[in-house]
Amino acid sequence: MTPRTLSRQTNLKQKAQLMSASEIERTLVRLAHEIIEKNDGVAGLALVGIRQRGVPLAQRLAQIIARIEKMEVPVGTLDVTQFRDDLPATDAKPAIQKSELEIPITGKTVILVDDVLYTGRTARAAMDALFRQGRPIRVQLCIFVDRGHRELPIEATFVGRKVQTTPQEFIKVQLGEVDHTDKVLLVEKPA
Numbered sequence: 001m002t003p004r005t006l007s008r009q010t011n012l013k014q015k016a017q018l019m020s021a022s023e024i025e026r027t028l029v030r031l032a033h034e035i036i037e038k039n040d041g042v043a044g045l046a047l048v049g050i051r052q053r054g055v056p057l058a059q060r061l062a063q064i065i066a067r068i069e070k071m072e073v074p075v076g077t078l079d080v081t082q083f084r085d086d087l088p089a090t091d092a093k094p095a096i097q098k099s100e101l102e103i104p105i106t107g108k109t110v111i112l113v114d115d116v117l118y119t120g121r122t123a124r125a126a127m128d129a130l131f132r133q134g135r136p137i138r139v140q141l142c143i144f145v146d147r148g149h150r151e152l153p154i155e156a157t158f159v160g161r162k163v164q165t166t167p168q169e170f171i172k173v174q175l176g177e178v179d180h181t182d183k184v185l186l187v188e189k190p191a
Contacts, residue, residue: 012170012187018145018163021182024175027160028057031142032064034158038140039109042069046108046136048076048101050126054114056177057144061113076101078112083125106134111158115173117143120152145171145184 019027039045042065049058055077062075078101112126123141130139140157147165163171163186172185 011190012172013190014185014187015169016186017183018171018186019161019184024182024184027144028060029064031144031158031160032061032068035061035111035140035142036065036069038157042071042073044108044137046074046076046103046105046110047142048078048103048105048110048112048126048130050112050114050122051077051079053144053173053175053178054078054112056175057115057142058111058113059177061142074103076103076105078126078129080122080125080129083128101133104134105130105136108136109138109140110136111140111142113142113144115144115175116171117141117146117154117156117159118149120150120154123154123156124152144173147171 035045036042047058047062049055058075062073065071065073110130112123112130114122114126117123127139130136141154142158143156144160146156146159146162147170148162149165149167161184165171165186166188169186169188172187174181174183174185176182
């Protein structure tokens with residue numbers, strides 16, 4: 001099961017709530033400060049959210065950064081579906097949505113934003129998709145929850161929270177813009 005198929009699973013059992021709405025907000029504020037500090041400000045930065053939950057996370061980070069730095073950071077959207085290498089060949093062709101980058105990335109430091117880092121395959125697909133759009137000078141990865149179990153040598157530059165999981169456990173990030181609630185859950189497939 002890939003991280004993207006989790007949203008299609010209805011037989012998952014909630015084990016624990018890992019973060020509340022206020023904890024999500026505090027984590028985003030911390031990540032925004034880390035992004036600003038590591039990049040000596042926000043000049044030349046662009047945030048690119050990986051569809052689906054990476055997009056609202058990127059937008060929220062941009063709002064927080066704008067409040068702190070009094071400077072807007074452009075935000076783009078990236079759909080990595082056609083660049084994934086872990087979709088079963090028997091699956092029907094997935095609906096590919098337009099990558100709404102509509103922001104220049106050549107010569108910029110691009111921060112890819114996603115909700116969960118698992119095998120690393122989504123991040124790899126995102127880099128492939130990103131470089132089709134332009135040539136940034138640097139790419140950094142901002143992940144809200146890192147659950148381990150990497151299959152590729154990919155690590156995030158910015159991590160909201162690390163949570164060690166078993167292969168049967170999953171992290172479910174729920175955001176108001178998509179799920180009408182803000183919380184992070186640890187769920188598992190029933191035995």
